[in-house]
Amino acid sequence: MKLTRFIQKLILWELLVGMMVVIRNQFRPKVTVQYPKERIPLRPRFRGVPRLRYDPKTMEELCISCLLCEQICPDDCIAIKWEKAPSGKGRVLKDFIIDYQRCCLCGLCVDPCPTKPLTAIYMSHDYELAGSDRLDLVAGRTDLHEGRTVTIYDK
Amino acid sequence: MPTDDTKPPAGTPPPRETPPPAPKPPVKPPDPLLAVVSCPAPDRLREVLPGRVSEPHFFAGEVTLTVAPDHLLEVCQFLRHDPACSFELLADLTGTDFPDEEKRFRVVYHLASLRNGQRLRLRTQVGQEESLPSVTPVWPGANWFEREAFDLLGIQFDGHPRLVRILMPDDWVGHPLRKDYPLPGYPEHHLRYRTADITRRSYVDISWKATGERAADIVKKYKGNVGAPESAPHVPMPVDDTNGQETGS
Amino acid sequence: MFRTQEMEINMGPQHPSTHGVLRLKLRLDGERVVDSWPVIGYLHRGIEKLSESKEFIKITPFTDRMDYVCAMSGNLAYLGAVEKLCGIKVPEKAAYIRVIMVELNRIASHLLWLGTHALDIGAMSIFLYGFREREMILDLFEAYCGARLTYNAFRISGVPADLPPGWKEECTGFLKLFRQRHREYEQILTANRIWLKRTKDVGYMDAEHCLALSVTGPVLRAAGVARDLRKDEPYAIYDQLDFDIPVDDGCDTYARYIVRMAEMLQSVHMVEQCLEKMPSEGPLMGMKGRRMKPRKDEEIYFAIEGPRGEQGVYLISDGTDRPYRCKFRNSSFANLQALAPMVQGGLVADVVAIIGTLDIVLGDSDR
Ligand code: SF4
Ligand code: SF4
Numbered sequence: 001m002k003l004t005r006f007i008q009k010l011i012l013w014e015l016l017v018g019m020m021v022v023i024r025n026q027f028r029p030k031v032t033v034q035y036p037k038e039r040i041p042l043r044p045r046f047r048g049v050p051r052l053r054y055d056p057k058t059m060e061e062l063c064i065s066c067l068l069c070e071q072i073c074p075d076d077c078i079a080i081k082w083e084k085a086p087s088g089k090g091r092v093l094k095d096f097i098i099d100y101q102r103c104c105l106c107g108l109c110v111d112p113c114p115t116k117p118l119t120a121i122y123m124s125h126d127y128e129l130a131g132s133d134r135l136d137l138v139a140g141r142t143d144l145h146e147g148r149t150v151t152i153y154d155k
Numbered sequence: 156m157p158t159d160d161t162k163p164p165a166g167t168p169p170p171r172e173t174p175p176p177a178p179k180p181p182v183k184p185p186d187p188l189l190a191v192v193s194c195p196a197p198d199r200l201r202e203v204l205p206g207r208v209s210e211p212h213f214f215a216g217e218v219t220l221t222v223a224p225d226h227l228l229e230v231c232q233f234l235r236h237d238p239a240c241s242f243e244l245l246a247d248l249t250g251t252d253f254p255d256e257e258k259r260f261r262v263v264y265h266l267a268s269l270r271n272g273q274r275l276r277l278r279t280q281v282g283q284e285e286s287l288p289s290v291t292p293v294w295p296g297a298n299w300f301e302r303e304a305f306d307l308l309g310i311q312f313d314g315h316p317r318l319v320r321i322l323m324p325d326d327w328v329g330h331p332l333r334k335d336y337p338l339p340g341y342p343e344h345h346l347r348y349r350t351a352d353i354t355r356r357s358y359v360d361i362s363w364k365a366t367g368e369r370a371a372d373i374v375k376k377y378k379g380n381v382g383a384p385e386s387a388p389h390v391p392m393p394v395d396d397t398n399g400q401e402t403g404s
Numbered sequence: 405m406f407r408t409q410e411m412e413i414n415m416g417p418q419h420p421s422t423h424g425v426l427r428l429k430l431r432l433d434g435e436r437v438v439d440s441w442p443v444i445g446y447l448h449r450g451i452e453k454l455s456e457s458k459e460f461i462k463i464t465p466f467t468d469r470m471d472y473v474c475a476m477s478g479n480l481a482y483l484g485a486v487e488k489l490c491g492i493k494v495p496e497k498a499a500y501i502r503v504i505m506v507e508l509n510r511i512a513s514h515l516l517w518l519g520t521h522a523l524d525i526g527a528m529s530i531f532l533y534g535f536r537e538r539e540m541i542l543d544l545f546e547a548y549c550g551a552r553l554t555y556n557a558f559r560i561s562g563v564p565a566d567l568p569p570g571w572k573e574e575c576t577g578f579l580k581l582f583r584q585r586h587r588e589y590e591q592i593l594t595a596n597r598i599w600l601k602r603t604k605d606v607g608y609m610d611a612e613h614c615l616a617l618s619v620t621g622p623v624l625r626a627a628g629v630a631r632d633l634r635k636d637e638p639y640a641i642y643d644q645l646d647f648d649i650p651v652d653d654g655c656d657t658y659a660r661y662i663v664r665m666a667e668m669l670q671s672v673h674m675v676e677q678c679l680e681k682m683p684s685e686g687p688l689m690g691m692k693g694r695r696m697k698p699r700k701d702e703e704i705y706f707a708i709e710g711p712r713g714e715q716g717v718y719l720i721s722d723g724t725d726r727p728y729r730c731k732f733r734n735s736s737f738a739n740l741q742a743l744a745p746m747v748q749g750g751l752v753a754d755v756v757a758i759i760g761t762l763d764i765v766l767g768d769s770d771r
Binding site for chain 3: 186187188214215217219243244245246247249251263265269272274276294295296297298299300303307320321322323324331332336338
């Protein structure tokens with residue numbers, strides 16, 4: 001027993017064990033994600049900011065201005081303006097504004113949207129919410145359809 | 156849609172073929188929420204301290220007793236130490252404001268007994284100018300709960316070790332949970348705490364109550380992108396699909 | 405002769421070991437704490453006042469923001485209260501999904517407690533290990549409901565969505581891995597001499613005092629009282645599960661560590677049972693539509709066993725679809741009362757250990 005201890009001490013066994021750990025970790029794949037360049041893949045149900053979408057087939061507005069999402073939003077951050085359709089039946093969407101400052105990303109607005117199976121409003125995968133002004137974060141209809149333009153700083 | 160009586164799930168409709176024999180008056184089944192539950196505390200109180208508490212009220216399997224503030228401490232002492240009741244734990248203490256009633260605040264004590272597995276709610280009414288005896292001699296844990304009720308509702312507790320504000324700042328004016336306290340607060344009282352003044356940026360309210368011209372105008376002025384885009388662009392659809400849509404059956 | 409002078413110092417509100425914004429006024433005599441006065445309220449957001457102006461369905465996102473470490477429990481407590489008030493039945497499958505989520509979140513919450521508590525005392529590596537596993541649980545939540553911290557994963561009368569495909573397998577894999585990792589944590593800490601010295605007989609509080617101060621949860625169970633609402637007043641489907649209540653009678657910080665570690669394993673066991681027993685088919689929502697109509701002028705109190713203790717919700721209805729009063733009885737608030745008696749007479753360095761062992765979340769206590 002003593003001899004083994006002695007030999008271990010002689011060849012600096014503990015140091016070797018420690019170095020082995022270091023060396024092993026040198027060859028492990030890196031787990032750090034270089035954020036602005038790389039991103040972590042999101043799960044399909046990820047809830048980013050809510051956005052609007054068109055009907056994928058006809059490329060028409062899906063939203064029928066039923067105002068259900070406006071009513072259920074706990075933070076009152078959706079504002080919708082609509083007009084009577086010229087044909088006299090139904091409504092035409094004029095404005096759709098979501099205030100991302102107040103949105104708590106709860107996803108409640110998607111629940112009651114009646115345009116099933118594809119809801120007009122959906123929780124997108126956008127999560128970069130920053131702006132230099134409060135109004136930067138008030139998304140109008142273009143923003144809601146095409147996504148907010150994120151300024152990328154090179155330097 | 157949800158009514159008080161728990162309806163059986165759809166799918167078991169009554170058979171339509173056999174017409175009802177006689178137009179019987181519909182006998183409503185007793186509401187399961189109002190069922191009487193067994194609890195020894197009301198009986199024990201009736202025996203030992205008659206006339207101190209009201210008849211028990213049952214709702215959703217909970218027992219509520221109403222007690223006058225004068226008898227509160229006595230009843231609490233009894234409920235805490237009587238072996239048949241033995242409510243060791245004061246789970247919660249809180250108040251509610253009913254501005255229309257004569258005695259404005261309703262204070263409830265949620266008691267729990269670990270030995271008997273019972274729960275009991277004691278309820279008392281107290282006016283704005285009056286005060287309640289503190290139950291800290293019985294349950295020292297009532298200390299912070301009473302401070303909270305004092306802070307948010309302005310209920311006075313006699314005999315409390317140190318009744319000072321707990322959640323709101325020490326120099327706050329008013330008691331926020333009172334029903335006549337406005338939701339955004341009194342602006343003239345709380346200038347120090349308004350972030351808009353600190354950050355020198357005004358707040359844009361687009362809430363639906365203020366919607367219409369104003370919200371649209373603000374955004375248009377700033378961004379000029381209100382309204383439908385010129386041509387509907389090809390927006391890639393998100394991958395998922397489910398996003399919580401196939402709910403239920 | 406030296407004379408000591410009492411000194412009053414502030415610990416917090418921006419102190420890394422106060423787990424939020426807790427300010428502690430300490431009166432010290434040398435290294436000994438003579439007296440203390442916790443100051444809370446820095447995170448008060450008026451959630452109860454706000455709730456009075458919202459419909460029942462809109463309050464769920466606020467409950468996420470109270471106990472943000474275990475938001476699923478907050479959701480479940482609130483929704484359970486609404487369902488009790490309106491007499492709504494939850495379908496069995498939804499109840500199973502809820503229990504799976506709540507128990508996974510309890511593991512995540514205890515992992516966060518373990519990591520930060522050990523980090524405060526000086527064990528750095530367990531912090532990184534704990535967060536590594538917590539991240540996996542958050543991934544599971546992201547796959548289920550799309551959020552990683554403020555889930556809003558349940559709705560009144562059920563859950564909005566079924567488990568996504570492949571989730572069960574991922575979860576089973578995680579649970580298997582977690583049992584191994586749990587052994588690793590125990591190897592690091594349970595018999596660690598420094599850990600024992602820092603936790604044994606620190607923050608002593610016996611059952612009688614715990615009960616008098618309304619302290620519940622693991623702190624009470626570590627004082628030898630087998631109080632667990634999952635067993636005592638079973639809600640959801642806990643009466644169909646087989647589990648034990650870990651109890652220890654050490655009454656000190658080390659006993660609380662033992663209890664919480666054992667609770668994590670019990671939660672793993674429960675989730676495994678749920679995954680096995682869960683019906684594969686069935687409705688997810690117990691009611692259609694969103695209109696609530698509770699009985700007028702009634703009040704209810706509903707409590708669940710959160711990771712920190714009894715998490716109760718008290719609702720008064722006035723017959724409309726908004727609560728007349730909505731009070732959240734949060735366990736951190738009640739448990740914080742035990743802080744002053746626990747630190748009294750102890751050393752300053754132990755204050756940090758005691759704040760850790762109470763496992764407080766300031767968002768929970770301040771509402
Ligand atoms: S996610 Fe929630 S807060 Fe945001 S717009 Fe939808 S309902 Fe409102
Ligand atoms: S619920 Fe859907 S269809 Fe109705 S207004 Fe909102 S986005 Fe449009």
